Amino acid sequence: MNDDGKDLIKTIQRSYPRLSKGQKLIAEFITKNYDKAAFMTASKLGSKVGVSESTVVRFANALGYDGYPKLQRELQELIKTKLTTVQRLEMSKDYTNEGAALKKVLKADMDNIRATIEEIDYEVFQKVINCIFNAKRIYIIGLRSSTALAEYLGFYLNLILDNVRVVTSGVSDVFEQLLRVGKDDLVIGISFPRYSSTTLDALLYTKEQGALVVGITDSQVSPIASIADYTLTARSNMASFVDSLVAPLSLINALVVAVGMREKDEISSTFNKLESIWEKHHIYNNKNKP
Structure with missing residues (x-):
């Protein structure tokens, strides 16, 4: 079966004549x-639609999917780039009250982390750690809702390494900040639907x-x-107008910890x-410190 959700509707249209x-x-x-x-x-x-659950499963099989969950996953891939924020807001109608929203959102985040654990490529994760240590300079770029992830990764990597720069969308143009990037450098790009x-x-x-x-x-x-x-992939599925960044943030935490453990003595x-320094300048509230 194809991997691109954008072809799903075409697949359905081609299969239509032979369906029950x-x-x-x-x-x-x-x-x-x-x-x-x-x-x-x-x-x-x-x-x-007025049919049995088994008919839905057979429909997925007729399209070439190994079960309905595989079809559903591709449907979710399809909507990530097609839906506007207004359309995604319409999808939030299932969150009928504050209690329902709390439970559904937390469950969705848990499901995203579980799926991320199952799908992460540990060999690629290790290679990325090696790339971080081999780079002359490290640039991190994540815009729109991914800005928070980029800043977070940059904040902690800067405490461990001295060659990290977060590319921002502020006064200086993005491309100006990347002007001196070269073959010995590493660029970490963070982007989740809707992709910037x-x-x-x-x-x-x-x-x-x-x-x-x-890429993250x-x-x-x-x-x-x-x-x-x-x-490196982390699930961000959310049937709402906001992006679920819990699994991506957890993946970034794992990256930071892995880098830190390799430099344990130094950090x-x-x-x-x-x-x-923090104690001298009262950076944190230590009033309850014994």
């Missing part, structure tokens, strides 16, 4: 309401300059994955010095 009557009802509903179908269970989808075109353009530029590119994104079919030399000295 019940399967055609499912096909018609998904084609018109893929944004809603993406977050329906097989049972709920069957109930919505500026981030992608910046990574293409750094690639042209010979820099090594690491949501899937191997993300546009950033086609640019990156190494791609121990660094943090001892920092603790003295």
Whole structure:
């Protein structure tokens, strides 16, 4: 089966003539309401169109998927880049009250972390750690909602290493900040749906300059994955107008810890010095300190 969710609707259209009557009802509903179908269970989808759950499973098989969850995953990939914020807001109607929103969002975040654990490529993770230590300079770029992730990664890597720079969308243009990037440098690009075109353009530029590119994104079919030399994925599925960045942040935490453990003796000295500075200048509230 194809890996690109954008081809799913075409697949359904090509398969339509040979589908059963019940399967055609499912096909018609998904084609018109893929944004809603993406977050329906097989049972709920069957109930919505008036067919059995087993008919929904057979429909997925007829399209070439090994079960309904695989079809549902590709539907979710499809909506990531197609839905506007307004459309995603419409999808939030299931959050009928504050209690429902709390439970659904926390459960979705838990599911994203579980999926990330199952799908992470540990060999690639190790290679990325090696790239961090081998780089002359490290540039980190993440714009829009990924800005928080880029700043967080930059903050902690800067405490461990002395060659890290976070590329921002502030006064200085993104490309001006990347002006001196070269073949000995590492660029870490962070991008989650809806993907920032500026981030992608910046990574293409750094690639042209010979820099090594690491992508942190949501899937191997993300546009950033086609640019990156190494791609680390973390799930960010959320049936709402906000992005779920819990799994991506957890992945970044793992990166920082792995880097820190390799430099354990060095950072121990660094943090001892920092603790003295923080205490001297009252950076943290120590009123309850014994």
